[in-house]
Amino acid sequence: MxxxxxxxxxxxxxxxxxxxxxxxxxxxxxxxxxxxxxxxxxxxxxxxxxxxxxxxxxxxxxxxxxxxxxxxxxxxxxxxxxxxxxxxxxxxxxxxxxxxxxxxxxxxxxxxxxxxxxxxxxxxWTDTTRWLNSEPAWMWNPDVVSDLALVQEQFQIAAGVKKGDRKRFHGVATIQNALNVKHLPKGQKLVVDGWAGRATVSAWRDFEAKAGGTGRETTPDPVSLKNLQILRRFRGEGLP
Ligand SMILES: [Zn+2]
Known part of the structure; x- marks a missing residue:
């Protein structure tokens, strides 16, 4: 049948x-x-x-x-x-x-x-309207190793510490994804788009505070990335 x-x-x-x-x-x-x-x-x-x-x-x-x-x-x-x-x-x-x-x-x-x-x-049942967010997907490229210096710069710009171009970096998306999986509860998940926006910086500070930091850190560093178990994705920062 x-x-x-x-x-x-x-x-x-x-x-x-x-x-x-x-x-x-x-x-x-x-x-x-x-x-x-x-x-x-x-x-x-x-x-x-x-x-x-x-x-x-x-x-x-x-x-x-x-x-x-x-x-x-x-x-x-x-x-x-x-x-x-x-x-x-x-x-x-x-x-x-x-x-x-x-x-x-x-x-x-x-x-x-x-x-x-x-x-x-x-x-x-026959309504085939688009389901997923129509924003173009930020595509992960496994061949590109993230540069921590660039990621730190983007976080500093987002936090108002530094001026500069807002660009998307693989490392930011990696951090967003790790915060989503390891830290944030349902309903507070970040959009994994490679932007260090206000929500991303805020979630990062919160994560840092819970991990024993001051809660004021705005810039990902090797130690905190190690806490998030994503250090290995970043270039030149004391890879284990
Ligand atoms: Zn089922």
Whole structure:
């Protein structure tokens, strides 16, 4: 029988694939297996509507140190008119509860992937409007080693200590990503764009304070980068 993934979710999957072209897809999914079929799940085909499957699982191993796929998809889906609920890391965000985060107690907490279910209204299933932020993605280039001096300069400019050109550096995105993963709670994640903006500098100071610093440091240094376990990404600063 012909079951199919609704076009809205095909569009989401295509966007994720385009943006994370090297991602691991082993935990991807959409059509329910036998264990799904035995229970109520939006991974099962809706035979009243020609076999439509209204849910997708997106593997979150993106192999991209400059962005976080899970965060990107969750944030996009939580604010999308097509979505009924999102499950990620044992947390469910449901339209029924205004997309507020709640503990998910179902059988699969979706720790290796993000689950997105669309609403029951078939009119929304064919809506293939862009899902992810349309800002051009800041692309990580693994061949470029970050220069700590340039990164420090950008932080100094952002903090008003120094004048100069605002440029994007790989190292800033590395720091943003590390702060997102290791420090910031959900809802306060930085956009990983390579800019040392106000939010980035503020998150950095906060991180420094918690790591035993004064909370006034505006410039990443080798010691604090070591605390963040990202020192190895920077050139010429006492690499271990
Ligand atoms: Zn799922």
């Amino acid at each position: 012909g079951f199919y993934l609704v076009p809205a979710l095909v569009a989401l999957r295509n966007e994720v694939n385009a943006r994370f072209s090297h991602r691991d897809k082993s935990s991807d999914g959409w059509i329910g297996d036998a264990s799904h079929a035995a229970r109520k799940s939006s991974h099962n085909p809706d035979w009243a509507h020609g076999g439509a499957v209204r849910a997708i699982d997106v593997d979150i191993d993106d192999n991209d140190p400059a962005a976080e796929l899970r965060l990107l998809v969750v944030e996009a889906a939580r604010h999308d008119r097509r979505v009924w609920y999102v499950i990620s890391n044992g947390v469910i965000y449901s339209r029924t509860f205004g997309f507020a985060p709640r503990k998910y107690t179902g059988s699969n907490g979706h720790f290796k992937h993000v689950h997105v279910s669309v609403v029951e209204n078939p009119a929304k």
